[in-house]
Amino acid sequence: MSGPSIEPSGGGVGAFVNGVDLNEGLSANAVSTMREALGEYGVLFLREQTITPEKHVAFAELFSKIDINRFFTPVADYPMIAEVRKEPDQKKNIGGGWHTDHSYDLDPAMGSILLARETPPKGGDTIFANMYSAYDTLSEGLKDSLSRLRGVHSSRHVFGVDAPRFKDKDNDVGSRLRNPEDATQDSIHPMVIRHPISGRKALYVNPGFTIGVDGWAEKESKALLDMLYEHAKQPEHAYRFQWAPGSIAFWDNRATWHYAVNDYHGARRLMHRITLGGEALAA
Numbered sequence: 001m002s003g004p005s006i007e008p009s010g011g012g013v014g015a016f017v018n019g020v021d022l023n024e025g026l027s028a029n030a031v032s033t034m035r036e037a038l039g040e041y042g043v044l045f046l047r048e049q050t051i052t053p054e055k056h057v058a059f060a061e062l063f064s065k066i067d068i069n070r071f072f073t074p075v076a077d078y079p080m081i082a083e084v085r086k087e088p089d090q091k092k093n094i095g096g097g098w099h100t101d102h103s104y105d106l107d108p109a110m111g112s113i114l115l116a117r118e119t120p121p122k123g124g125d126t127i128f129a130n131m132y133s134a135y136d137t138l139s140e141g142l143k144d145s146l147s148r149l150r151g152v153h154s155s156r157h158v159f160g161v162d163a164p165r166f167k168d169k170d171n172d173v174g175s176r177l178r179n180p181e182d183a184t185q186d187s188i189h190p191m192v193i194r195h196p197i198s199g200r201k202a203l204y205v206n207p208g209f210t211i212g213v214d215g216w217a218e219k220e221s222k223a224l225l226d227m228l229y230e231h232a233k234q235p236e237h238a239y240r241f242q243w244a245p246g247s248i249a250f251w252d253n254r255a256t257w258h259y260a261v262n263d264y265h266g267a268r269r270l271m272h273r274i275t276l277g278g279e280a281l282a283a
């Protein structure tokens with residue numbers, strides 16, 4: 001193959017990578033083209049990449065060290081690969097709300113490589129949103145105010161022992177997660193970060209894990225964050241990806257949000273996820 005060509009999705013975020021076969025491996029040139037495209041577009045989509053778990057791991061390690069998610073159940077015999085599964089009789093899905101992964105960590109994961117193994121006959125899409133354009137389309141006055149603010153992020157209310165998924169009778173996600181006693185992470189990051197690959201500014205708060213503005217009262221934080229979330233959720237910033245077995249989405253957590261649509265009850269959806277290690281984020 002001649003190497004990757006990058007085709008923008010046509011929506012608010014993301015690009016398709018054409019002309020690669022992960023069964024053949026990637027040249028150093030292809031890796032650098034994809035890394036730059038990831039920084040620019042926020043998420044890369046690949047089609048028809050039916051690869052072994054070993055090749056999934058090898059692909060991930062071309063970009064970063066692997067960050068094993070402590071809350072997800074691993075794929076049997078592959079501790080570095082997390083299983084994202086919903087069975088036909090299960091109601092709730094994993095990731096069914098706007099969020100970005102691992103923002104509760106001091107060094108948040110740079111991204112994830114999600115590979116579809118089994119997809120429902122219809123539905124089960126993932127929507128991505130662009131945090132560069134969410135930032136760029138704010139007023140200059142608000143951008144200036146945000147430049148001095150920091151967001152507080154936590155894993156406790158999502159993965160901890162008191163999280164609703166472990167308490168509510170109708171929430172069946174808890175059985176697919178583990179180690180709730182380890183959900184003790186809190187972190188503080190600038191609300192606007194300088195992206196480590198692209199150097200561009202991105203809005204770095206998310207509805208899943210951001211619990212407040214550092215130094216602000218809960219009511220004050222909620223008002224500002226709700227306004228930013230309404231802004232960032234607009235369809236102009238989004239792209240909806242439809243999966244098939246062998247599809248890959250490789251997203252950058254620092255530039256995007258994602259939302260797993262839960263509209264395929266009665267069917268199985270099975271994905272393999274590898275999380276890539278990141279770094280401390282700066283304004």
Ligand SMILES: [Fe+2]
Binds near residue numbers: 100101258
């Ligand atoms: Fe996620």
